[in-house]
Amino acid sequence: MRGIQTLTSSLLLVSAIAGLSLLESQIQVFSFGDTGIDARFFPRIVLGLLVLAVLIRLFVHRKTPDMPLGYVSSWLRVGLAAAAVTLGLFLMPSIGFLASAALSGFVTALAFGERRLMFSVGLPLAVAAIVSFGAREGLNIPLP
Amino acid sequence: MLVDAFFALLDIWVLVAAVSGIVAGIVIGAIPGLGPTMAIALLIPVTFSMDPIPAITLLLGVYQGAIFGGSISAILLNVPGTPSSAATAIDGYAMARAGQGGKALRIxxxxxxxxxIFSCLVLMMLAQPLASMALNFGPAEMATLMLFALTVIILFGGGAKLDAAIMVLVGICAGIIGLDPIEGTPRFTFDNFSLENGLQLIPVLVGLFAMSEVFLQLFNRPKVSAGTQEVPELLPSKVGLIEMWRMKTSLFLSSVIGTFIGILPGIGSTVPAFMSYSLARSRSREPSSFGKGAPEGVAAPEAANNAVTGGALIPTLALGIPGDAVTAVILGAFMLQGLAPGPFLFRDYGVEVYAIFEALLLSSIPCIIFGLLLFRVAVHVIRIQPRHLFPAITILALLGAFSVNNSMVDVWVMLGAGVVGFLLRRSGFPLPPLLIGLILGKSLEQSLRQALLTSGGSLEIFTASPIAAGFLVIIALCLIAAVVFHLKARNPSEKSATGDV
Amino acid sequence: MSVRLLKKLTAALAVSVTALTATVASAEEYPTRPVTIIVPYGAGGTTDISARKLAAMAEPLLGQPVVVENRPGGSGTNAMRSVSAAKPDGYTLIATTSSPLFVTPALRPVGYDPVKDFVPVLNYSGPFHGVLVKADSPYQNIDELIGAAKSGSALTYGTAGAMGGAHLAFTSVSRETGAQLQHVPFDGAAAATAAVLGGHVNISLVPAYRDLVQDGQLRLLAVLDGTRDPDFPDVPTLKDAGYDVEFPSVVGVVAPAGTDPAIVSKLEQVFTQVATSAEYKEFMAKLNQPVRIMTGEELGETIARNLEVYRALAKEMGQAK
Structure with a gap:
């Protein structure tokens, strides 16, 4: 892999092609006696244009230097935070907003390199508590 | 009538309502995901028992405050509180990084x-004629207008045009998910009921900008375990009248764009904000300073997205036809107070309506006073250590995404958008065009197909209407101009303009 | 977090205990904790505001807080689905409208059965939908309009969205009479009203037309409901005009199926008392919404009957899947 731009462009290309190939099965068209274009028309054009544009981009940039992919440790930190939020979301319906938000915040703080308990555990817990109290009592949001 | 209306305002409760509305709005708007719609809907039950003038003043104060509040977090944290402040973040955050956060906020x-003030004056003087003008915008006219907006943002938004075009297309594709706007059949929902509503704007916004900022900061953090990281210093932040005066043309044009697009239903305030940004950039003597902390890059979108307020109220009040979710909620509030918007509103309740307009104008004064006071506190946010700030932003992002529909699916969408946004930003793709594509994609498809349905499938409808044809000509001119500039720029240096990122 | 967990545990325990002992006592004491009314649309809309007022006025009668919760999305079906799965204990209700009750479920799978999964409590409102043309249009009444559409020139009509009740009703008219009526869906009733005002479509089928008609900007040719609009007693319903179709607009409260009948009748009695009060009527008049009371039984019949009609219609049009 040449670099992160090529990687992202390729991912976009793959998704767009996947979208095009799933188009028929994911969009049902009912003949309704209407004139005009059907539900598949616009998605097909837009996805086609996207494929074309990304191909052009990959071609134009085939020789220009790409941005480096970055250090493994950087990716690990991002992965850790993303995994923590994912886990928090999985648990949210069962353990509630406060606990899972505090968990996500705690792991994010760890990933940022915060080691003091006061800030890594205390701060996210405090913020989550304020947020969930404010949302429930002040903003009338039924948090899980 | 204007004088009668003014006397109706001389009531301590009107002042209290205006001030508390503005302060509440600024605070709610500054939290990513919580925007004006929610703030107003929240306060409507409070106004049940109030008199009409303070009640509406309160709600409009919240509206104004929330739109402005969104730009505070956009400037200081690069996390737009509302979609319309995403344009402000580009140069505002750049200024804040350079220690000019206070100045950016003041601008x-x-x-x-x-x-x-501009849009409010337009609303007071021209509500009736402009409302009937808005009716001339049918499906064909709207479709061409949206194409024009997309063209402007791709060509003049800054950055590589090809990348911007790709991002617009990605946004439009993301908008396809959900129910087909014409036939009502599910598209790309993978038989999942929760996806039928599509990807909602606010969760996507929060993910793309707030969550991805957390990931980006994590990615870029140099490996230090503790200790203080560098925080930008706070430079003196005076903004002279002269400096604002220099931007007068930008401010005026942006306000016109905001008011005008505000009148048209369904486009909202994000698109005019970006259009004004693009316009200010293309008019500037040094367009290269845009994106690196140009004061005009902050002023133009802010003027535009606030001008939308007055514009959006025009069809809402004069015809009883709200253009978007926010004005629909305001419409409900007017009705609750017995001031039914529509053709009879100005005839039957002239004093109340003009009093409300005047309150809207005069509330600029508390807005400035409290805005400046809040800045003194807010500007210190930037000095909080990232490792303390971003966990808190993660938690706020979870709340913001959930609060839109009170649904867990939106929180998942937010997380997904955060990962995608991180990858795209890391690769140097611009996110604003993606946001615009998402906002306009569905409406564009709907208008195009509506137009073809009314014309029986004939494309003539786009050339038969002078407005639509006019937009098509302007789009063509823009494209030609872009190609000419591109060739001109290319010839001397042999450098591909689409090549630089 | 542990507090929440504990709460949930105790709640679960309490439920299983009461389920074991007796269900008779619960109806007597009901309600012993706050009642939630879900609104399937966003906060601030007419459905939301009218439900909030209903809830606020029912509070003193029930002796417990009545909380309104918005769960918008999927044109109301998301909220209906979640309420159908809620515990049928009378503490979760939904204030819902025609479209998620009998229009959308007839057209596509929605994940709930409006007849089997819900017990109707009462109907309290429902805006009249009208057939509207621009004031300078040549059609003075509904027969002229249909006549013109039969003799060649196709007419376009705008509605608040694809596959709504108004759309289906007019499709049925066009099938019956052979009139050429082309549907153009808009994003909400407001946009459809704007489109007919601007002359972009010939007809609009929308609610909340009173002021624009009285101001002489629009002309009301017929109403889609089963009864005439009291504001315009001279305007016929489609049925009166000889077209065998109606789109009854309902706004009512329903509870998950299996709710104790004693609780349902208590709720029906309380909400009916509120909805028939002068204060509520005055409030709804401000919102330009009618108060239309139907008992739970009548509402149930309306839902069941129309669901059948719309299913048949959808099948006929090749829509059913």
């Missing part, structure tokens, strides 16, 4: 007030 505040 944003003054530009907001300018846009607000």
């Amino acid at each position: 944003a505040l003054f530009a907001s007030v300018f846009g607000n």
Whole structure:
């Protein structure tokens, strides 16, 4: 892999092609006696244009230097935070907003390199508590 | 009538309502995901028992405050509180990084007030004729207008045009998910009921900008375990009148764009904000300073997105036809107070309506006073250590995404958008065009197909209407101009303009 | 977090205990904790505001807080689905409208059965939908309009969205009479009203038309409901005009199926008392919404009957899947 731009462009290309190939099965068209274009028309054009544009981009940039992919440790930190939020979301319906938000915040703080308990555990817990109290009592949001 | 209306305002409760509305709005708007719609809907039950004038003043104060509040977090944290402040973040955050956060906030505040006063004056003087003008915009006209907006943002938004075009297309594709706007059949929902509503704007916004910022900061953090990281210093932040005066043309044009697009239903305030940004950039003597902390890059979108307020109220009040979710909620509030918007509103309740307009104008004064006071506190946010700030932003992002529909699916969408946004930003793709594509994609498809349905499938409808044809000609001119500039720029240096990122 | 967990545990325990002992006592004491009314649309809309007022006025009668919760999305079906799965204990209700009750479920799978999964409590409102043309249009009444559409020139009509009740009703008219009526869906009733005002479509089928008609900007040719609009007693319903179709607009409260009948009748009695009060009527008049009371039984019949009609219609049009 040449670099992160090529990687992202390729991912976009793959998704767009996947979208095009799933188009028929994911969009049902009912003949309704209407004139005009059907539900598949616009998605097909837009996805086609996207494929074309990304191909052009990959071609134009085939020789220009790409941005480096970055250090493994950087990716690990991002992965850790993303995994923590994912886990928090999985648990949210069962353990509630406060606990899972505090968990996500705690792991994010760890990933940022915060080691003091006061800030890594205390701060996210405090913020989550304020947020969930404010949302429930002040903003009338039924948090899980 | 204007004088009678003014006397109706001389009531301590009107002042209290205006001030508390603005402060509440600024605070709610500054939290990513919580925007004006929610703030207003929240306060409607409070106004049940109030008199009409303070009640509506309160709600409009919240509206103004929330739109402005969104730009505070956009400037200081690069996390737009509302979609319309995403344009402000580009140069505002750059200024804040350079220690000019206070200055950027002041420029944003003054530009907001300018846009607000401008559109409010237009609303007071031209509501009736402009409302009937809005009716001339049918499906064909709307479709061409949206194409024009997309063209402007791709060509003049800054950055590589090809990348911007790709991002617009990605946004439009993301908008396809959900129910087909014409036939009502599910598209790309993978038989999942929760996806039938599509990807909602606010969760996507929060993910793309707030969550991805957390990931980006994590990625870029140099490996230090503790200790203080560098925080930008706070430079003195005076903004002279002269400096604002220099931007007068930008402010004026942006306010016109905001008011005009605000009148048209369904486009909202994000698109005019970006259009004004693009316009200010293309008019500037040094367009290269945009994106690196140009004061005009803050002023233009702020003037535009606040000018939308007055514009959006025009069809809402004069015809009883709200253009978007926010004005629909305001419409409900007017009805609750017995002031039914529509053709009879100005005839039957002239004094109340003009009093409300005047309150809207005069509320600029508390807006400036409290805005400046809040800045003194807010500006210190930037000095909080990232490792303390970003966990808190993660938690706020979870709340913001959930609060839109009170649904867990939106929180998942937010997380997904955060990962995608991180990858795209890391690769140097611009996110604003993606946001615009998402906002306009569905409406564009709907208008195109509506137009073809009314014309029986004939494309003539786009050339038969002078407005639609006019937009098509302007789009063509823009494309030609872009190609000419591109060739001109290419010839001397042999450098591909689409090549630089 | 542990507090929440504990709460949930105790709640679960309490439920299983009461389920074991007796269900008779619960109806007597009901309600012993706050009642939630879900609104399937966003906060601030007419459905939301009218439900909030209903809830606020029912509070003193029930002796417990009545909380309104918005769960918008999927044109109301998301909220209906979640309420159908809620515990049928009378503490979760939904204030819902025609479209998620009998229009959308007839057209596509929605994940709930409006007849089997819900017990109707009462109907309290429902805006009249009208057939509207621009004031300078040549059609003075509904027969002229249909006549013109039969003799060649196709007419376009706008509605608040694809596959709504108004759309289906007019499709049925066009099938019956052979009139050429082309549907153009808009994003909400407001946009459809704007489109007919601007002359972009010939007809609009929308609610909330009173002021624009009285101001002489629009002309009301017929109403889609089963009864005439009291504001315009001279305007016929489609049925009166000889077209065998109606789109009854309902706004009512329903509870998950299996709710104790004693609780349902208590709720029906309380909400009916509120909805028939002068204060509520005055409030709804401000919102430009009618108060239309139907008992739970009548509402249930309306839902069941129309669901059948719309299913048949959808099948006929090749829509059913």
